Amino acid sequence: MRSDILTIYNQYGFLAKANLDGFISTLDDCVTNDEKVTFIAPGKHDSKGIWSITNERIIFIGVNHIPVSFPFSQIQKVERKKPFFGNFKLFFWFNGTEIDMKIDDNKNLMAAFDIVSENCEKQAEIINKHKTGNEKYQDYIQEQEQNTKDELLRFAKDYLDTDEKEIMSIKGYYEAKFLGFDSALDGILIATNKRLFFCGYKTIGIHTESFSYKNISSFEMGEGLTGYTITFYAMENKISMKYIQDKKIKEFVQEVRQRIENSSVTVFSTTNIDTADQIKKFAELRDAGILTDEEFQAKKKQLLGI
Known part of the structure; x- marks a missing residue:
């Protein structure tokens, strides 16, 4: 186990550790070498689990053991609210969507607020350096996304055929179902010269899926407050990828649609x-x-x- 995770874990008592034990190993696997874990606490999001904070992002790990990441670069603000009854509540806005960061212990919630606020202030300083134009800030976001894409592309090459080449790729959150739970996997959708290929992070290792162009129908793109969404059908299964921030999304959709059309012409x-x-x-x-x-x-x- 990483030393930063172990240090925080050992600060908890015996009973509190029992609430963390089922999730700590997943956190240990998903945090990169460039990150430092500064906070871990039991809590809730879409299920029971743990909230963790690193120098780069907020992470929630639920009962499905699939980490959900909220990079500070995409968090607009953080607020602490006191309802008429009960303890304080902590909220942050991720790509325009309000996220309720439910933390069981009020002391831990206050600590989380301070850490998230500090990291958001650091991000604000970075953003201010790019205030000469919105495009420069978007370039900064794209640079972070590109680093993840490059890493996943290296993983994906192990699964592609020797004569298969990447044409284009986009990053987003791929909707999938694991152990009966709906989950969103952080990953990339790759258009190759042979097929559409997904490669993303799961609890341990990499998750991949493959879709032949000739089996894809109704390839659609939508736009909302949290970015672009791609939806298509493959062998009667609905596939979705959301929270896409890639500037080349329209080119990607056009490329895939053309290859789908060409595949039907080839069959004919x-x-x-x-x-x-x-x-x-x-x-x-x-x-x-x-x-x-x-x-x-x-x-x-x-x-x-x-």
Whole structure:
């Protein structure tokens, strides 16, 4: 176990550790070498789990053991609210969406507020350096996204064929179902010369899925407050990828749509070639006297669907 995680873990008592034990190993696996863990506490999001804070992001790990990340670069603000009854509540805004950071212990909640606020202030300083134009700030966000994309592309190459090449790729959160729970996997969707390929992070290791262009239909793009969304159907299964911030999203969609269209043309052309070859073979049988001309014409009409 990492020393920073172990130090925080050892500060808890025996009973509190019991609430962390099922999630600590997952946290240990998902944190990168460049990150430093500064906070861990039991809490809730879409299920029971733990909240953790590093120098780069907020992480929630629930009962499905799939980490959900909220990078500080995409958090707009953080607020601590006191309801009429009960303890304080902590909220932050991630890509325009309000997230309720439910932490069981009020002391831990206050500590989390201070840490998140400090990191958000650091991000604000970075943003202020890019105030000469919105495009420069977007470039900063894209640079962070690109680092993740590059890492996942290196992983993806192990799963691609030797003659397969990446044409374009985008990063987002891929909607999937694990152990009966709906989850969003941080990953990339790759358009290759052969297929559409997903590669993303799971609890331990990498999760991949493959979609043949000829089996994809209704490839659609939407735009909302939290970024772009891609939705398509493959073998009657609905596939979605959301929270996409990539500037080249429209080019990616156009590229995939063109390859889907080309795959249907290829299938049609191949069918025509097969039909022509069969007619030619039956013509040779007719010329050899094995088939009569009437039999040949009947077979020809059958193959042509006349």
